[in-house]
Structure formats: structure tokens, C-alpha cells
Amino acid sequence: MEYFQGEFHALALEGHPTYRVVRKVERRATYPLKIPEHARIGVLLHVDATGPDPDTDEIIGLAMLRFGYTEAGTVLGPLDVYAELRQPRKAIPKHVSRATGITPAAVKRRRIDKSEVGDFVQGADLIVCHDAIRARRICERYQPAFAHLSWACTRSQLPWGNEGVACSELPYVAYRQGFWFDEDPTDRLHALLQILEMPLPRSGRIAMTTLAEAATRETSQVWALGAPYEVREQLRDRGYSWHGGQDGRYRAWFREVDPARVEEELQFLDDLDVPDLAPLVTTIDATLRFSDRLF
Incomplete structure (x- = not known):
């Protein structure tokens, strides 16, 4: 009942020019139908590490979400999720724990199975990340299966500035698109999935269509x-x-x-x-x- 009352008030506020309603992103259920033969497979990816240097810092968390999409850029829905933590050789800096929520206790004796990661991304047509410049380098160093896959970056390959979105950080992009999310990595990926299937604010083009075109362009x-x-x-x-x-x-x-x-x-x-x-x-x-x- 509380949900319906809240939604009733939200709808009322949406109709008023003074207010903007921002909803919490919901985790989508797995796509219930068989993926069409012509459909493509994407993998959304988020990686946390002990620091910003992809050459020396270590992975402490990896989350991935497989999803189906069509050649025209229509997102069909999530297919599978992978999320795991990893204990690094060196201690996690305190500022990294504050930023990611990943503490030394949380990663104790945890590991990321390279073969499981390789199986998860096998056959993917596109790896999609909001920080591909950093994520690709650290992922390739950890698991060579990432090396010859196609990658796309929702931060640098979607024209947020031209679309009136002044900041390309994912929480702000989500806010401009009308929702927010917890900093849990899986929730972050569901937020990214929702952004991909929405129209861009000014051009009205579906974000996934624009991203796929940018990724395939030499x-x-x-x-x-x-x-x-x-x-x-x-x-x-x-x-x-x-x-x-x-x-x-x-x-x-x-x-x-x-x-x-x-x-x-x-x-x-x-x-x-x-x-x-x-x-x-x-x-x-x-x-x-x-x-x-x-x-």
C-alpha cells in the first residue's frame, strides 16, 4: 500500500513544473523468452581495483551483466549476472574502501575464478563499460579472454555534452534520466542497462543504438x-x-x-x-x- 501511495504522489509531482521525480532503479528480471537467432549479446562490466593505475593496481571486485540486444539497438533484457570479490596481495587503501564500500574483511579469502570470467564473456559481441579506458586495460591483464573482444564506453562514446548533460559521471547521468541507484555494483549495472534503453535527452535517439554505431565505427x-x-x-x-x-x-x-x-x-x-x-x-x-x- 505504501508503494502505491508513494507512486500516486510521485505522479502528481511529475505533472507539476516545479518538481522533478527521481525513482530508484529496479533490478530487471531475466529475459523470459528465447533470444532470437539474429540477436546480439552484450556484457555490461564494472571493475573495482586497489587504485587508478591499470598497470600496477589489482582487481578487488568484478561485476558483469549479460544482456541481449538487436542490431537496431533494442535492448531485450538481462540474461545472467556475475559478481565476485577478490582479496589482493596488498592491503586495500582506506580511501579505496571509502569510495567502493569494499573492505579488507569483505574480500578476505575471496577470489575471482578466471575460467568463470572467461566463460561468462565468451561469445559476447560487445563489452560495455562506463570507464573503458581504465577497465579494459586492467581486465585484459587479468583475463586474456577480454583482449580480442569489442569494447564500448558509455562515458566517452555517448555525446552527453551535446545532449545537455554537463557531467558524464554515471550517478549524474542516471539522475538526468530520472532515476538513482545504490552503489552496489550489480545495481550500477542495472542502472547502466536502463540508460542504454532510454532515449537521449535532446536527440531522442536510443542510447544503445548510438553506442553500437560509435563502437563499430573505425x-x-x-x-x-x-x-x-x-x-x-x-x-x-x-x-x-x-x-x-x-x-x-x-x-x-x-x-x-x-x-x-x-x-x-x-x-x-x-x-x-x-x-x-x-x-x-x-x-x-x-x-x-x-x-x-x-x-
Whole structure:
């Protein structure tokens, strides 16, 4: 009865221009029908680690949700869930426990079975994460099965700024889409699933459709090899990021652009008039994007 009374008041507030109703996300039941043969399989993923460095920090929590979706981007629903904790070799920093809710006591004697993780992602058409730049690198290092799968990032590959969403952090995106969620990793994934099946605020395009198109589109990475320190501000203002070369790739500034804009980017670098600057262009797709690997 309390639920119906609350919903009655919520509906009344929704009709008033002064208020915005934000509902708690509900965990969806498993998709009850047989997945059509033409459907695709996605895996939503959230990983917690002892720190921000994917090269040295350890996984302490991994949550995944398999879901079905169509070629047109229609989300069919969740198929299976995996969530497990892992005790790291080193102590979990206190600030990490505060941020994630994962304490040393919670992970004591817990482990993540690599073979179970490999089985869970086997055959997935797309791994979807809200922080793929970090998550892919740490997941590939832990389980090689992630290496040759296609990845997509809901933070960087959905145009939140153009859609009027000023902050791309998942709790804020959820709030702008009308709901909130507990910081439990499984609830976080259900929130992400709900975001994917909703229209974007301004364009009205379904988020999953937009994300799938962005993931399958090849892009070009333009590397400004040999660019001196003196032009760093111009490169940064242009949208270039610094890569330190710690993973075997180039130690240089780079920018990812649409292939149609490569010539424009090369002209920009040429206009810097730096004798030692040697531009290099590489092609990248969903099987390499966000990864450390060169091929």
C-alpha cells in the first residue's frame, strides 16, 4: 500500500513544473523468452581495483551483466549476472574502501575464478563499460579472454555534452534520466542497462543504438611524434592527450578523430611549424580501442 501511495504522489509531482521525480532503479528480471537467432549479446562490466593505475593496481571486485540486444539497438533484457570479490596481495587503501564500500574483511579469502570470467564473456559481441579506458586495460591483464573482444564506453562514446548533460559521471547521468541507484555494483549495472534503453535527452535517439554505431565505427589516431614541450598547450587545447609510452606504444601526444578529419589534423600539425615533428596516423576499431595493444 505504501508503494502505491508513494507512486500516486510521485505522479502528481511529475505533472507539476516545479518538481522533478527521481525513482530508484529496479533490478530487471531475466529475459523470459528465447533470444532470437539474429540477436546480439552484450556484457555490461564494472571493475573495482586497489587504485587508478591499470598497470600496477589489482582487481578487488568484478561485476558483469549479460544482456541481449538487436542490431537496431533494442535492448531485450538481462540474461545472467556475475559478481565476485577478490582479496589482493596488498592491503586495500582506506580511501579505496571509502569510495567502493569494499573492505579488507569483505574480500578476505575471496577470489575471482578466471575460467568463470572467461566463460561468462565468451561469445559476447560487445563489452560495455562506463570507464573503458581504465577497465579494459586492467581486465585484459587479468583475463586474456577480454583482449580480442569489442569494447564500448558509455562515458566517452555517448555525446552527453551535446545532449545537455554537463557531467558524464554515471550517478549524474542516471539522475538526468530520472532515476538513482545504490552503489552496489550489480545495481550500477542495472542502472547502466536502463540508460542504454532510454532515449537521449535532446536527440531522442536510443542510447544503445548510438553506442553500437560509435563502437563499430573505425577511427584514426593522429600521433604528434617529436612534438616539443613548447607546443604542449596548443596540442592540449586542440584535444590531444599525452601518452607516456609505458605500455610499449609511442611516447607522444595523440588525438583520436574521424578518418575524414585526418587531413585537417595533419594540416594543424604542419602549421605548428616544428622541424622535428613527425605525424603518424594509425587506424583503430572496437577490438583495439581503449586497449594497450598495438594489434
